[in-house]
Amino acid sequence: SAVISQKPSRDICQRGTSLTIQCQVDSQVTMMFWYRQQPGQSLTLIATANQGSEATYESGFVIDKFPISRPNLTFSTLTVSNMSPEDSSIYLCSVEVIQGAGEQYFGPGTRLTVT
Amino acid sequence: AQSVAQPEDQVNVAEGNPLTVKCTYSVSGNPYLFWYVQYPNRGLQFLLKYITGDNLVKGSYGFEAEFNKSQTSFHLKKPSALVSDSALYFCAVRDFSGAGSYQLTFGKGTKLSVIP
Numbered sequence: 001s002a003v004i005s006q007k008p009s010r011d012i013c014q015r016g017t018s019l020t021i022q023c024q025v026d027s028q029v030t031m032m033f034w035y036r037q038q039p040g041q042s043l044t045l046i047a048t049a050n051q052g053s054e055a056t057y058e059s060g061f062v063i064d065k066f067p068i069s070r071p072n073l074t075f076s077t078l079t080v081s082n083m084s085p086e087d088s089s090i091y092l093c094s095v096e097v098i099q100g101a102g103e104q105y106f107g108p109g110t111r112l113t114v115t
Numbered sequence: 116a117q118s119v120a121q122p123e124d125q126v127n128v129a130e131g132n133p134l135t136v137k138c139t140y141s142v143s144g145n146p147y148l149f150w151y152v153q154y155p156n157r158g159l160q161f162l163l164k165y166i167t168g169d170n171l172v173k174g175s176y177g178f179e180a181e182f183n184k185s186q187t188s189f190h191l192k193k194p195s196a197l198v199s200d201s202a203l204y205f206c207a208v209r210d211f212s213g214a215g216s217y218q219l220t221f222g223k224g225t226k227l228s229v230i231p
Binding site: 106 | 147149157160164205211219222
C-alpha cells in the first residue's frame with residue numbers, strides 16, 4: 001500500500017477564487033489520479049496525472065478549470081479555478097502503487113465548500 | 116463503456132448475521148473488480164480485488180467477494196457482521212482490455228448499517 005496525504009483537509013472559499021490541493025505520497029509511483037466526490041454521490045475521475053507530461057482529462061473536465069501539476073513521482077497538485085458553488089465537493093487523489101496491479105490507494109480527501 | 120450498479124442504497128443487518136452487498140458490472144473486455152470502504156470523513160480504503168483465478172476472493176477485515184461471470188456480479192459478503200463494519204461501500208470496475216486505460220468506474224455506493 002502507500003501513505004497518502006492531502007492538504008488542505010478542508011477549506012471554505014469564495015466564488016471566483018482558486019484553490020490548489022496538494023497530494024504527497026510516501027513512495028515513488030507512476031500513476032496518480034484525481035477524483036471528485038460530490039455530496040452523496042459516487043467518485044468521478046477528473047484526470048490522470050503523469051510525471052513529465054500533460055495530465056489526461058476525462059470527459060467533462062478541462063485543463064483551464066482543473067490544472068494539474070506532477071513535478072515528480074511523489075507529488076501532485078490539483079487547482080480548482082474560478083470556483084462556483086457547484087464545485088463544492090470532496091477531492092481525492094489516488095495512486096496505483098504497483099503499475100498494472102489494478103487497485104488504487106486513496107488519500108483522505110479535501111472537503112471544499114464554495115460560498 | 117464500463118459501468119457498475121449497486122442496486123441497494125442501504126443495507127441493514129443485525130450484528131452477528133451474515134451480510135451481502137450487491138454489485139453488478141458491465142465491461143467490454145475482461146474485468147478487474149474491486150471493493151472499497153469509506154468511513155465517515157475518511158478516504159476510501161481498499162478491501163479486495165478480483166483479477167483472475169479463484170472466483171472467491173478474500174480481503175481485509177474478514178470480507179470476501181464472489182465473482183460470477185455469467186451473472187456479471189461481484190457481491191461482497193461477510194459471515195458475521197460487526198457494528199464497526201457500518202460504513203459506505205463502493206464497488207469499482209476497470210476494463211482490462213489491454214488498451215492501457217487505468218480508469219476505475221465506481222458504483223454509487225451502498226450504506227451498510229449493522230444494528231447492535
